[in-house]
Amino acid sequence: MKTFAEFGLEPKVLQAITELGFEESTPIQSKAIPIAMAGQDLIGQAQTGTGKTAAFGIPLINKIPTSEERIVALIMTPTRELAIQVAEEIGKLTRYKGLRSLPIYGGQEIGRQIRALKKKPQIIIGTPGRLLDHINRKTIRLEDVQTVILDEADEMLDMGFMEDIQSILKQVPDERHTMLFSATMPPNIQKLAQQFLKNPEHVSVIPKQVTAPLIDQAYIEVHERQKFEALSRLLDMESPELAIIFGRTKRRVDELSEALQKRGYTADGLHGDLSQNQRDSVMRKFRDGSIDVLVATDVAARGLDVSGVTHVINFDLPQDPESYVHRIGRTGRAGKEGTAWSFVTPRELDHLHFIEKVTRQKINKKPLPSIAEAIEGKQRLTAERLLEVVQEEEFSEYKAIAIQLLEQYDSVHLLAAAVKLLTGEKKEVNIELTPEEPLRAKKRKPDIRSNGRRYSGSSSFGGGSGRSSSGGGGYRGRDDRRGGSGGSSSSSRSSSYDRNRDGGSSRPRTSENRRPKPSTEGFNNNNN
Numbered sequence: 001m002k003t004f005a006e007f008g009l010e011p012k013v014l015q016a017i018t019e020l021g022f023e024e025s026t027p028i029q030s031k032a033i034p035i036a037m038a039g040q041d042l043i044g045q046a047q048t049g050t051g052k053t054a055a056f057g058i059p060l061i062n063k064i065p066t067s068e069e070r071i072v073a074l075i076m077t078p079t080r081e082l083a084i085q086v087a088e089e090i091g092k093l094t095r096y097k098g099l100r101s102l103p104i105y106g107g108q109e110i111g112r113q114i115r116a117l118k119k120k121p122q123i124i125i126g127t128p129g130r131l132l133d134h135i136n137r138k139t140i141r142l143e144d145v146q147t148v149i150l151d152e153a154d155e156m157l158d159m160g161f162m163e164d165i166q167s168i169l170k171q172v173p174d175e176r177h178t179m180l181f182s183a184t185m186p187p188n189i190q191k192l193a194q195q196f197l198k199n200p201e202h203v204s205v206i207p208k209q210v211t212a213p214l215i216d217q218a219y220i221e222v223h224e225r226q227k228f229e230a231l232s233r234l235l236d237m238e239s240p241e242l243a244i245i246f247g248r249t250k251r252r253v254d255e256l257s258e259a260l261q262k263r264g265y266t267a268d269g270l271h272g273d274l275s276q277n278q279r280d281s282v283m284r285k286f287r288d289g290s291i292d293v294l295v296a297t298d299v300a301a302r303g304l305d306v307s308g309v310t311h312v313i314n315f316d317l318p319q320d321p322e323s324y325v326h327r328i329g330r331t332g333r334a335g336k337e338g339t340a341w342s343f344v345t346p347r348e349l350d351h352l353h354f355i356e357k358v359t360r361q362k363i364n365k366k367p368l369p370s371i372a373e374a375i376e377g378k379q380r381l382t383a384e385r386l387l388e389v390v391q392e393e394e395f396s397e398y399k400a401i402a403i404q405l406l407e408q409y410d411s412v413h414l415l416a417a418a419v420k421l422l423t424g425e426k427k428e429v430n431i432e433l434t435p436e437e438p439l440r441a442k443k444r445k446p447d448i449r450s451n452g453r454r455y456s457g458s459s460s461f462g463g464g465s466g467r468s469s470s471g472g473g474g475y476r477g478r479d480d481r482r483g484g485s486g487g488s489s490s491s492s493r494s495s496s497y498d499r500n501r502d503g504g505s506s507r508p509r510t511s512e513n514r515r516p517k518p519s520t521e522g523f524n525n526n527n528n
């Protein structure tokens with residue numbers, strides 16, 4: 001892989017990259033950066049967690065002059081959390097160069113954004129609904145924009161943002177540089193590409209399977225009513241550093257996070273019905289580790305990069321294979337390993353097989369952990385914590401009491417009691433969750449034709465044929481089943497969609513780590 005110095009970047013940009021700890025470029029970066037620097041339109045596809053943000057961020061920052069006082073670049077993302085995160089990464093990359101970037105998203109006070117806009121940012125990172133708001137108020141003008149990037153482009157289509165994107169891009173001059181990125185590129189993305197891109201280069205780095213390689217995937221067959229017990233056993237058995245649990249609906253997320261709290265886990269929920277302040281606070285707590293379980297709808301499935309997420313659990317299977325790929329991709333990022341488990345009810349097995357077929361990835365069955373395994377897991381964790389303290393050797397003031405106790409009891413008794421105390425008994429609270437309907441795979445048409453070609457079961461994820469510059473990336477064969485791409489009333493929908501990237505209870509809808517390491521292409525450092 002190329003080093004960043006080989007791209008001919010400005011020293012200040014290089015310096016920021018070095019500071020981030022990136023030693024080599026990742027495959028998507030080494031392919032996309034030169035094309036982007038040459039000003040060519042591009043469609044970039046690469047597995048989750050492989051550095052797509054920097055793949056577009058670096059060339060973008062490199063080309064904008066510091067003296068610029070107009071908005072010259074626009075990055076669009078499907079969710080608010082992602083807009084905030086991308087803005088942060090752009091901020092880090094532009095640290096020495098000193099460009100100004102600003103996230104613009106729904107739910108945040110618009111006056112505050114208007115004030116921030118007065119500082120003349122050169123780069124805007126926004127969700128479509130709020131961007132349109134600003135365009136209509138004339139608080140954002142896009143007439144000088146030279147570069148447009150659609151991150152998670154397929155998701156924005158899926159959420160019915162097509163019309164909004166059209167309206168936004170009408171404000172941008174035609175002679176612009178446009179790039180689309182995502183880990184998944186269903187064929188309907190062609191529609192978007194044809195409309196908005198000029199002679200794009202397809203850059204695809206999807207070696208064999210679309211799911212990220214370092215994610216250990218498995219499913220556990222459970223009945224709906226066993227799910228919660230299964231989840232708490234898994235959490236006890238594995239004691240994840242950080243875990244994301246995906247639920248299908250907002251109600252599910254609320255009930256589940258409350259239930260986990262009652263059982264004594266530090267968990268909180270994220271979905272589109274929360275206020276933006278609540279959403280921000282939950283994300284902050286998750287990022288800084290003050291909660292270690294994030295329960296979320298698909299609003300968290302796309303793009304989020306939280307260091308330390310060792311486990312993703314699909315409490316409910318996702319509606320579509322893309323969502324599966326993105327959800328589990330919240331772990332196993334930047335060369336780290338991750339674990340992704342999915343609960344599947346007996347009636348959903350077909351749906352699971354559909355996901356396997358489309359992602360071209362066998363998902364092995366794993367038994368439900370037993371109570372004994374759960375207890376053992378908890379004890380192991382306590383023992384680890386205890387040993388850490390032993391190694392720190394900062395407990396001399398406790399020695400006197402230890403000696404006293406040892407005079408009365410034998411050491412095994414004492415230590416066993418201490419481990420029991422430290423492990424903590426699980427709070428016995430009765431948990432009742434409202435059952436979710438099983439997903440019915442039959443409604444899906446896995447063999448549907450698209451673009452006049454037969455669905456091949458996998459090529460929509462790349463790795464098949466196509467015009468990609470290497471490694472596949474064909475765009476054949478996925479049905480545009482939700483038909484949301486060209487929706488008619490997207491304006492009204494979208495402003496709520498960037499707030500509500502998740503299912504309601506009535507219409508289920510359905511987007512690092514402490515273990516050692518293995519080497520992956522493009523990641524040979526420990527930054528994350």
Ligand SMILES: Nc1ncnc2c1ncn2[C@@H]1O[C@H](COP(=O)(O)OP(=O)(O)OP(=O)(O)O)[C@@H](O)[C@H]1O
Pocket residue numbers: 021022023024025026029046047048049050051052053054182183302303304305329330333334522523524525527528
């Ligand atoms: N060259 C690099 N070397 C090391 N780490 C990197 C490099 N490039 C990016 N990273 C880190 O890898 C992580 C994942 O990057 P990023 O979020 O851009 O992935 P992505 O491909 O956009 O994933 P997703 O499809 O989930 O959005 C980030 O923490 C980022 O800082």
Ligand SMILES: [Mg+2]
Pocket residue numbers: 052053151303
């Ligand atoms: Mg991304």
